[in-house]
Amino acid sequence: MLESFRGGKVARWFKGRSMWLLHFCTGCGAIELPPSMTSRYDLERFGIIPMASPRQADVLLITGYLSVKTLKRVITTYEQMLDPKYVIGFGSCTINGGMYWDSYATINKLDYYLPVDVYISGCMPAPDAIFAAFLELREKIEKGEANGYKLYKIHYERYKANQDKVFKNRGIIEGED
Amino acid sequence: MLFLYNIIIVPIIAILIGLLFLGIARKVTARIHRRYGPPVIQPYFDTLKLLTKEDNITHGVMYMLGPAIGIAGSLLTLFFIPIGKYALFSMHGDLILVLYLGVIGSLGMALGAGDSGNPNAAIGVSRGLSLMLSYEFPLVLAIVGVILKYNTTSISAIIQKQVTSGWWAIFVIPLSALVFDIALQGILGEKPFDIPIAPHEINSGPMVEYGGKYLGMLQIFASLHLFTELALFVDLFLGGGANIITFSLKMLVVFLLAIFINAIMPRFRMDQAFKFYWKWPAILGLISLIFVFI
Ligand code: SF4
Numbered sequence: 001m002l003e004s005f006r007g008g009k010v011a012r013w014f015k016g017r018s019m020w021l022l023h024f025c026t027g028c029g030a031i032e033l034p035p036s037m038t039s040r041y042d043l044e045r046f047g048i049i050p051m052a053s054p055r056q057a058d059v060l061l062i063t064g065y066l067s068v069k070t071l072k073r074v075i076t077t078y079e080q081m082l083d084p085k086y087v088i089g090f091g092s093c094t095i096n097g098g099m100y101w102d103s104y105a106t107i108n109k110l111d112y113y114l115p116v117d118v119y120i121s122g123c124m125p126a127p128d129a130i131f132a133a134f135l136e137l138r139e140k141i142e143k144g145e146a147n148g149y150k151l152y153k154i155h156y157e158r159y160k161a162n163q164d165k166v167f168k169n170r171g172i173i174e175g176e177d
Numbered sequence: 178m179l180f181l182y183n184i185i186i187v188p189i190i191a192i193l194i195g196l197l198f199l200g201i202a203r204k205v206t207a208r209i210h211r212r213y214g215p216p217v218i219q220p221y222f223d224t225l226k227l228l229t230k231e232d233n234i235t236h237g238v239m240y241m242l243g244p245a246i247g248i249a250g251s252l253l254t255l256f257f258i259p260i261g262k263y264a265l266f267s268m269h270g271d272l273i274l275v276l277y278l279g280v281i282g283s284l285g286m287a288l289g290a291g292d293s294g295n296p297n298a299a300i301g302v303s304r305g306l307s308l309m310l311s312y313e314f315p316l317v318l319a320i321v322g323v324i325l326k327y328n329t330t331s332i333s334a335i336i337q338k339q340v341t342s343g344w345w346a347i348f349v350i351p352l353s354a355l356v357f358d359i360a361l362q363g364i365l366g367e368k369p370f371d372i373p374i375a376p377h378e379i380n381s382g383p384m385v386e387y388g389g390k391y392l393g394m395l396q397i398f399a400s401l402h403l404f405t406e407l408a409l410f411v412d413l414f415l416g417g418g419a420n421i422i423t424f425s426l427k428m429l430v431v432f433l434l435a436i437f438i439n440a441i442m443p444r445f446r447m448d449q450a451f452k453f454y455w456k457w458p459a460i461l462g463l464i465s466l467i468f469v470f471i
Binding site for chain 2: 005006011014015017018020038039042044045046047051052053054055056058080081082083084
């Protein structure tokens with residue numbers, strides 16, 4: 001019974017109304033977060049507040065380009081979070097590499113390495129776009145469509161292979177960097 | 178039978194009111210920051226969400242027991258504090274008992290956090306215990322003032338004497354009330370004394386490894402803790418309450434004062450907090466004791 005309640009409609013409704021962010025900032029995207037959290041836009045009215053540790057958070061924001069070294073930290077952080085967890089990709093850098101598409105140090109498509117639930121396009125998305133993304137994520141959660149964390153478990157082999165490939169190519173191997 | 182009902186109903190009311198107060202605190206803080214703020218029932222959403230999250234980690238038995246011990250300790254304290262006119266257990270000397278029991282909850286949380294093995298949690302626990310050491314001294318001075326003034330150690334008797342004399346203790350011994358209120362700021366962990374859970378320094382301290390239902394239990398523990406401490410203040414200095422509504426209103430007034438200070442203050446360092454507590458409130462408390470003796 002508990003299991004069915006956990007995934008049920010009521011629980012999903014609560015989850016959509018209380019999304020806790022992880023304060024993990026990469027790239028230039030983080031600069032748009034303070035304006036969306038302070039008085040003019042105020043993310044907190046949707047029940048969205050930043051949390052200090054990955055154990056407490058529900059939403060992982062990838063705010064921009066990811067260097068290979070950061071990717072490793074992001075993956076560790078993502079795996080520390082408790083289910084259900086969601087990922088939002090900020091800006092064109094997470095979608096296709098953006099203006100760093102040919103850089104030797106960054107990854108291009110975040111979706112190869114982590115399951116992304118919602119993307120925000122733009123280089124740099126404004127607070128309005130961030131709000132739109134959060135409301136879309138809330139809708140998805142309520143409908144039960146934000147299943148990235150389940151996909152990560154199902155297709156773990158594929159994600160892991162992709163992650164290993166990029167770490168090996170850059171000479172960063174598990175355990176030493 | 179009624180007694181058994183009340184053992185279940187009183188904690189539920191306390192949790193609901195405590196969570197509502199946490200919501201009011203967030204809304205008021207947001208308004209002071211000129212933000213719109215979350216809905217006042219946001220803590221209910223948060224707690225229910227946390228309780229329905231899945232848990233795929235553990236850090237040992239004590240880690241899981243910690244929040245339970247915290248809740249148990251707060252419940253035990255709650256049973257001895259009269260709420261409105263109603264006191265579940267009331268006897269001679271329960272004020273001193275409450276002083277001891279009030280520590281159990283925080284100690285349970287400290288035990289659980291210590292088991293999580295995170296260095297930030299360890300720092301948070303040590304800071305929390307030092308903070309406890311700092312505020313307990315003025316707190317005890319304030320309570321001794323009340324005990325001497327009314328010549329009894331039963332909370333119900335103290336309320337009774339305030340009601341019959343027509344003067345609340347806050348007007349009779351204002352200095353003790355002030356000292357208790359300053360100590361309350363530390364007990365509730367509001368700024369400038371939110372040193373143990375400083376999110377920007379040590380990643381929310383003891384809670385750093387807690388997530389999911391354990392964090393939900395800690396949220397419930399926080400609401401119970403808030404309720405008991407505020408109720409103790411209202412009972413000792415504001416003459417209790419005729420029913421649960423006036424009682425909660427009085428608690429809200431005390432709490433709002435703490436929130437206003439919280440919203441505009443920066444944070445003390447640990448040594449500053451310790452020095453502060455053992456200096457000004459302690460001196461005020463001693464002066465108040467002299468007044469009581471005279
Ligand atoms: S999308 Fe633009 S703003 Fe965002 S990280 Fe990439 S370059 Fe920076």
